[in-house]
Amino acid sequence: MREPQQDRSRATRQRLLEAAIECLADVGWAGSTVAVVAERAGVSRGAAQHHFPTREDLFAAAVDYVSDVRTEWIREHSADLPSGRERTKAVVDLVVRMYTGQVFRAALHLWVAASSDPQLRELVVPLEAHVGRAAHQLALDLLGVDESTPGVRETVQATLDLARGLGLANLLTDDGKRRARIVERWAEMLDASLNTLA
Amino acid sequence: MREPQQDRSRATRQRLLEAAIECLADVGWAGSTVAVVAERAGVSRGAAQHHFPTREDLFAAAVDYVSDVRTEWIREHSADLPSGRERTKAVVDLVVRMYTGQVFRAALHLWVAASSDPQLRELVVPLEAHVGRAAHQLALDLLGVDESTPGVRETVQATLDLARGLGLANLLTDDGKRRARIVERWAEMLDASLNTLA
Numbered sequence: 001m002r003e004p005q006q007d008r009s010r011a012t013r014q015r016l017l018e019a020a021i022e023c024l025a026d027v028g029w030a031g032s033t034v035a036v037v038a039e040r041a042g043v044s045r046g047a048a049q050h051h052f053p054t055r056e057d058l059f060a061a062a063v064d065y066v067s068d069v070r071t072e073w074i075r076e077h078s079a080d081l082p083s084g085r086e087r088t089k090a091v092v093d094l095v096v097r098m099y100t101g102q103v104f105r106a107a108l109h110l111w112v113a114a115s116s117d118p119q120l121r122e123l124v125v126p127l128e129a130h131v132g133r134a135a136h137q138l139a140l141d142l143l144g145v146d147e148s149t150p151g152v153r154e155t156v157q158a159t160l161d162l163a164r165g166l167g168l169a170n171l172l173t174d175d176g177k178r179r180a181r182i183v184e185r186w187a188e189m190l191d192a193s194l195n196t197l198a
Numbered sequence: 199m200r201e202p203q204q205d206r207s208r209a210t211r212q213r214l215l216e217a218a219i220e221c222l223a224d225v226g227w228a229g230s231t232v233a234v235v236a237e238r239a240g241v242s243r244g245a246a247q248h249h250f251p252t253r254e255d256l257f258a259a260a261v262d263y264v265s266d267v268r269t270e271w272i273r274e275h276s277a278d279l280p281s282g283r284e285r286t287k288a289v290v291d292l293v294v295r296m297y298t299g300q301v302f303r304a305a306l307h308l309w310v311a312a313s314s315d316p317q318l319r320e321l322v323v324p325l326e327a328h329v330g331r332a333a334h335q336l337a338l339d340l341l342g343v344d345e346s347t348p349g350v351r352e353t354v355q356a357t358l359d360l361a362r363g364l365g366l367a368n369l370l371t372d373d374g375k376r377r378a379r380i381v382e383r384w385a386e387m388l389d390a391s392l393n394t395l396a
């Protein structure tokens with residue numbers, strides 16, 4: 001038995017969340033109001049405010065939602081990853097792609113805005129912790145490594161920190177060519193390091 | 199023969215540049231006007247505008263200035279660095295500290311603002327390239343490695359990208375404890391990798 005109204009409501013919510021990320025990545029936090037996002041999503045302002053009373057609610061939900069969708073998508077496609085040495089490279093590539101796209105750009109605007117806005121910070125800090133933990137677990141699972149082995153946890157976290165740094169380097173210019181060489185090199189180092197630790 | 203007026207002018211300029219970085223790191227780009235910076239520096243608005251006609255001029259000069267001062271400071275103190283394996287750790291520590299302080303926080307505000315402001319972007323892109331090249335050269339020199347050896351360039355760049363990522367992770371919460379473990383681990387990997395490449 002379908003429930004058309006619930007479906008519509010869910011679809012509206014989803015459109016708002018996706019428009020919020022696009023908007024944040026394009027124009028930054030200052031220009032991203034609920035009204036602007038509602039217009040971009042083709043939803044009335046009233047309907048948008050019914051779902052998300054404040055823009056803080058909207059953007060926190062949006063980052064959470066798109067991160068979950070992306071993580072789920074990667075998990076579903078992880079069966080296609082190669083094995084052995086090629087796998088390490090493919091995983092590093094995937095992880096770095098998570099941090100160089102629109103979602104990272106949107107999150108960056110949110111983090112920087114939160115760094116000089118205590119109210120927004122309170123909302124963003126637990127969100128960032130949640131997204132960070134999910135990315136860490138995903139990287140562990142994809143690499144097939146056990147973080148109880150000394151050094152593995154830090155090595156995997158360094159991979160995520162490096163990916164964040166590469167995301168930042170891609171903010172103002174297309175850093176794709178340089179990034180490909182760093183990813184290649186990092187994958188070699190990561191592979192050697194995980195083999196030494198195991 | 200001293201030239202008091204030139205000295206005064208130089209001191210004023212320097213106070214403005216330092217206040218600009220503090221201001222940008224504290225309140226972000228939106229709140230950082232020439233007037234606000236002038237007040238923080240204890241300089242009249244007219245004098246500030248004499249030195250820097252626009253806030254874009256002021257902030258580009260500020261990031262450039264503080265990056266140069268910092269690089270110079272590190273070069274002067276590089277004789278104190280230990281040798282051998284301990285040196286790699288000390289250099290990674292120094293590089294990471296360059297990206298976790300106030301100057302990085304200020305630069306981050308500027309980059310993110312520039313990503314949705316084409317005029318500011320035009321100013322910031324060459325500035326970022328200049329600061330990035332200086333950091334790369336500094337890291338090469340401190341590590342005492344030769345980037346004509348295949349793989350060295352990418353390994354050193356990965357170190358700087360990692361440092362940027364760690365800087366970002368320190369934006370909203372004090373990440374010092376986790377960061378110390380990542381730095382330790384990265385120094386081990388970097389040392390092993392540079393020895394393999396050499």
